[in-house]
Amino acid sequence: MSIFKQIKGFVFDLDGVITDTARLHTKAWHEIADQVGTPWSHELADKLRGIGREESLDIILRAGGKQDAYTDAEKTQLATAKNEHYQRLISTLTPQDILPGIPEFLHDLHEHEYLMSIASASRNAPAVLERLGLTQYFPKIVDPNCLHTGKPNPEIFIKGAAILGLEPRQCIGVEDAAAGVQAIDAAGEISVGIGDKDVLRGATIVFPTTSTLTLANISGRLKEAA
Structure with missing residues (x-):
């Protein structure tokens, strides 16, 4: 079985991945x-x-x-x-502030029945998702108040998988920060970085921007990495 075929869920950071908060x-x-x-x-x-x-x-x-x-x-x-x-x-955010390619990517994940959660250090994640009109995609959000240690500790991404009822190995974590990528890797999830490949060199795969973040591209890059 390929690595990608075992994936059942995606655990997203919020800032710099869903929107530029x-x-x-x-x-x-x-x-x-x-x-x-x-x-x-x-x-x-x-x-x-x-x-x-x-x-x-x-x-x-x-x-x-x-x-x-x-x-x-x-x-x-x-x-x-x-x-x-x-x-x-x-409070000034609107759906126009969603990063390029993200609406299509989330819709595609939903259509293919992938589970999705948010693993953000921000306590304001629910309010941000509501302003962006994306609440329907993320019924599961890790509560930062329940965490003992922040990123790069893997706790938040482990919980991000757990609230979906999944094991970390069944999840892909998406991050734009080096500390977040370290947390994903330590959690035992596949790490997808968004940004500079030198900064995010620990990620399994890196996309320069969200506009190229698609299921097809992730699958293809994972096959190359394997």
Whole structure:
């Protein structure tokens, strides 16, 4: 049996895979970095990709040498302020913000009776999916509040398979961040990366953009990889 034939489900990251909410996270975190006096850079923004809210704040504070400048209560206030700003930004999302090729890909998966779940560190995933009009494809979403460890730990992708009633080996995980790809691989799922192949070199296969993400292309690339 080929690797692809054993696949029954797909576990998706959200930011940078379904829609570019990463730009909205970046905008909201940039504001917090300015507030605490941490210089903003592309390198800092990259470190926050696929990372949860509290850990992202810690990264920003450490980058500015501010890790001991705030109490736990003040850190909670900063993280809450970021989230409130982000929620205002996602309220402007529409189906036009779905990344190229994703509507067709999700429809094709549904037509072929693949199960689908969301494995995102974002607690706002249900709201984002609703704004995009994609709720019907994702009745199963991993609750970040039930996780003990964030990506690159595989826990979120293991749960992403489990809520579908599947084993990890029966799933393909789709990610745009290196930490996410590491998590998929550690979970024992096939990893499909979206983006720069050098950054996502740990992925089983990589597509430069979502526009080429199709069942046929995944099947073909997996045959080549085998």
